[in-house]
Amino acid sequence: MDLLVNIIGLLLIAAIVWWFWLAAKGNKQQSVSADEKLEILVNDGVYEPDRIRVSAGEETVLHFRREDASPCAEWVLFPDLEVSAQLALDQITEVTIPAADAGEYPFHCQMQMYRGTLVVE
Ligand SMILES: [Cu+2]
Incomplete structure (x- = not known):
């Protein structure tokens, strides 16, 4: 059970990192x-x-x-x-x-x- 919780935690972290990476990339565009x-x-x-x-x-x-x-x-x-x-x-x-x-x-x-x-x- 602990292992499952850890995996879910890691997946959540990965999702958050992914989200912010995408958001940061979106802000890098040179024109609005x-x-x-x-x-x-x-x-x-x-x-x-x-x-x-x-x-x-x-x-x-x-x-x-x-x-x-x-x-x-x-x-x-x-x-x-x-x-x-x-x-x-x-x-x-x-x-x-x-x-x-x-x-x-x-x-x-x-x-x-x-x-x-x-x-x-
Ligand atoms: Cu100047």
Whole structure:
């Protein structure tokens, strides 16, 4: 009986590990769709995700969560869309992207160290 309990325990652990491994793998994707909440983490010199997919012809709100205290991360600029925003540290800053035509619009910090691409499709 003890053996059976142990086997069930091991199977449960395996299932949990499997579940988290799959979940972690799912989060690794480099782009988000408009259906998901458009949250972008700003930390360690990268936007995460760095490719953001949004729908053409629709205004979109992006949520930038800045965790990098360096001044480098303070601003995000979408030069082609004439959008810029100052990001508050350790907070989520909403950045409204106006309706745009299909295409790829790069965005970056003011020194262009952080870089990302807004994919409008
Ligand atoms: Cu910078």
